[in-house]
Amino acid sequence: MxxxxxxxxxxxxxxxxxxxxxxxxxxxxxxxxxxxxxxxxxxxxxxxxxxxxxxxxxxxNKKDLITEVFDQALDDFAAAAESAYHHQDPWFGLVELFEYACRHMASNRGFSEVVLELEDDVDRFAVVRDRIKPSIDAIYLRAKEAGVLAPGVEASDLFAMIHMVDGIAEFARPSNPDVWQRYMAIALNGVRADDIPRQQLPVPPLTDDEIGKAKVAACSGRKR
Structure with a gap:
């Protein structure tokens, strides 16, 4: 044989x-x-x-697959954070990671929804937080020591800002999926030191018509 x-x-x-x-x-x-x-x-x-x-x-089951996909997304985030930390300019390193996080949340409904669900799962959320937080803290500290952040800005503010941008991204997605970039720039401009040039606003604000369409879509989603 x-x-x-x-x-x-x-x-x-x-x-x-x-x-x-x-x-x-x-x-x-x-x-x-x-x-x-x-x-x-x-x-x-x-x-x-x-x-x-x-x-x-x-x-x-679907939960097992979600966990696998989410873990891969965290691996990607870790790689992005590593790249941002080694950017030669501390401010643009922070901007690079902030934009990566906002873009990922804005363009990935599943990732955003999993993050929201994790906030109700204390143990799992702690694991994710502990995996991401050190990278953001290091990038924040580097920017702070370089004097490019406004006084009083803390690393935890960056987490809040990302969620703020994700909020407008979710609201505007049905009518203007790119407008989050404007509010990301506004958020970043708000934490820059006074003598640092501001980010250009890349897109115009939502129009009245786009706000109306977004509201209709949001209401329709809640009625399902």
Whole structure:
């Protein structure tokens, strides 16, 4: 009996399983970003181009898949924070990370919704906070020591500012998905030292029509 031949199929299946897992996670990341947590494992299977059973063999339920996707997002954030910390300019390093966080929250409904849900899960939220907070603290301290932050600004203010920008992003998403960039610039301008040039406002404010459309969308969502 040729033992090498007999052992070949399991190796091939493991490789297939690994490829399928990557496809499933990639599909889940796309769908969560587009539609938030309301999607199903069936939706993920369809986007990934695999059978539903393949998804369930790897992830027992949607929560397991959400956890995997969220953990990968945290890995990406950690890499972005590392890059921002090593920026040659302390202010622009802070801006780089702040923009990354705001853009990720604004364009990724699932990530934003998971963060809100985690605030009700004390232990899990503490794990996430402890993983992200040291990076933000280090970038904040570097900017503070360089004298580019207004007096009295604390690292915790940056967390609050990100949530503030995410709030307008969520409200305006149905009518103007890019307007969050304006309020991100306003927020950053508010914490800069007086002698530091201000950020240019990249987009105009919401129009009355866009505010109306956003309100209608928000009300419709609450009625579901």
């Amino acid at each position: 040729n033992h090498a031949t007999a052992l070949s199929p399991p190796r091939r299946l493991r490789a297939d399983a690994a490829r399928n897992q990557k496809r499933i996670i990639a599909a889940a990341r796309e769908l969560y970003a587009e539609h938030g947590l309301e999607i199903t494992l069936d939706d993920v299977a369809e986007r990934a181009g695999v059978g539903v059973g393949t998804v369930y063999r790897r992830f027992a």
